[in-house]
Amino acid sequence: MSIPVAGRIRAGIRVLTRKAEAVPLAKKIYDEGVERELSFDTIEEQIIRAVPDLERPLVPKNVPFFTARACDFPHPETAKAILDLYGEDRGDGVRRLYRFPVIFPADAWQRVMPHELVTWTSSERKFWSEYSADGATRYCKMHEAVPVDAGSRRVIRLWGGRKHVARPENGGVCDPESCKEYQSRQCNLNGKFIFFIPGVRSLSAFDLPTNSFYAMRAAIEKFQTIAFMRGGRIGGYLDGQGTTFFISKRLTEVSRIDEFGHPTRVSQWLIELEAPVDVSSLLRPGDEPEAIEMRAQEAVVVLEGPQVSMPVRTAPEASGADACEGNPVEKKSAEPMQRMPSAEPPSKGQPKGPALSPQTAKAAPPASSSRSAAQQPPAAARTGAGTAPDGDAAAASELEWVLESAKALGVPADRFETYAAKRWGAGWKLNPGGRRQALKDISAFADDANGFRRKIAAEVDVFK
Incomplete structure (x- = not known):
């Protein structure tokens, strides 16, 4: 069963392109939308309707803080509660979310940080990856073709939706280096953290989406380290003193390969998972x-x-x-x-x-078939x-x-x-x-x- 999620904290923002910044009307719509805490999708739609010449007026921007916007929560006051508890003003006069505590609701890191390589069509997932039970092999999945009744030629009604089957290519194994969708950038990494926030009342959890391979790999290493020291546990408080994980951001230089195959290094604000706990207490x-x-x-x-x-x-x-x-x-x-x-x-x-x-x-x-x-x-x-x-x-x-x-x-x-x-x-x-x-x-x-x-x-x- 998946963990129910009732709100979303985002790791970045979207800003106007240089071309859109030169248009006063687009800049006005953007500023008013941000002030009203509208979603960036809504702001972009309003700009496109007002200025049809701008096809993509907004682009993502990597920033050192997180955003908790009212439009991303079923109860808008939840976003305010998060900022009131853990927001900081770091000298610019704006209270933002830079670092906050989290409690994970399960002990398996695959449950609290689900991720996949996924290819989307305009309306649904086309291909996606799933791990084997032991977490060692990644498989490529797709929807099974909807069966048709041989007599009436009508589509058979399915119980529980379409079945998931292994993709025929590569024997069903997910291999990005030989996948045409991944090489053409149609298939991309998509993941999220799922957690509760101490002090914020909610029966359901919150999530934090990310597509950073480096952030997820570092988080997996920390999950495995803590689980090893706590006998397989990462959920709940880390010790008897109520210590929790913290999520923050750290400016890091990461390497990437450009279009010509040359390695380059760029600076990015990456999501960082912290565990400020006395390690010796976990070993006792x-x-x-x-x-x-x-x-x-x-x-x-x-x-x-x-x-x-x-x-x-x-x-x-x-x-x-x-x-x-x-x-x-x-x-x-x-x-x-x-x-x-x-x-x-x-x-x-x-x-x-x-x-x-x-x-x-x-x-x-x-067990033995017969018991004494x-x-x-x-x-x-x-x-x-x-x-x-x-x-x-x-x-x-x-x-x-x-x-x-x-x-x-x-x-x-x-x-x-x-x-x-x-x-x-x-x-x-x-x-x-x-x-x-x-x-x-x-x-x-x-x-x-x-x-x-x-x-x-x-x-x-x-x-x-």
Whole structure:
């Protein structure tokens, strides 16, 4: 699923050409449009209608600031809120957006910085690129021809729009150097950053379009570096102090090849992704709030001893006073209060572990077709009739459930235990909160077995 976007911040502006600047009427329309915060497309249309001799009166200009214009947001006040929070006046009397904090809504950089090589017709995409699942190969895609009914010769109505197929040329692989559209400048790089801005209220994200290869390549390198140090994560705050990424601009000399094949260097304001964080804090996973909570619970167990029994509650039958005061209600045929937040315990006859997508099921090691009695979920992990389970049996059941979930994603039990002990402390298995946090950690990668194994490898094999 794509991340919904509700507004756009732009990296540049458009200005009048030299020819258009010499026309007073065109200059007047441009100045009035900028003052009213009209889009540059609208300003250009008004100039062309007023001065038909000017076919293209506006050209892009690279500037050191970003623009947040009311016309680029469904709620115009959002643009004002962004400028009020993070706008700066750097001596010219105009408040502009030079640098602002961002929070990315996903951990995969391909989701928060989607990009493609794309060829457009007057109304739609003709060809475009897509990466393979592992991000190593880029394919060229196109729309499949609309099928026609053989009898009536009518176009068949399609469910969900036209299908996407690989382009026949080059075996479907995107190779810009042998692509006639790319060489004739019909196919160009198109990308964007997708993010939230702290302090700006919006259910949907914002985006920042860019077609700079250098800016995107530098951002990918920083995404991968931060993800490597944070166990595969780039989303959310970077640390417990609320540190975020920042987006700004930096004047950089970039090289390019001119029409005659000669290398030249030009200065450009490129989008720069910053991460002003203490790197050493990212390399200390034991200092995270979850790990501190686990160690606190471990201390409670040491001082007070483990719980002998686990109180249970049946929510529909609990009295109003008990429910309000938080007192557990002992009942038979009830479920344990300690429940995993990210997945339900398996019912009888169902496999243990997180629900896997078909893609993850292929990536995970195949399970045995027949299970022994010892491999079946114990009674403490199932719902149904019976008395409340013993505390030790429930803890053993939850631990087995966690280890089976990790095994379903291709991580052996002993390797996951090594990872969990390093991340949350040696007593994570004894604490209900520790087991709950472990299952939550696993469930976050239920559809990404490869990512889960990479995360475990980073923590166990790299950060020793």
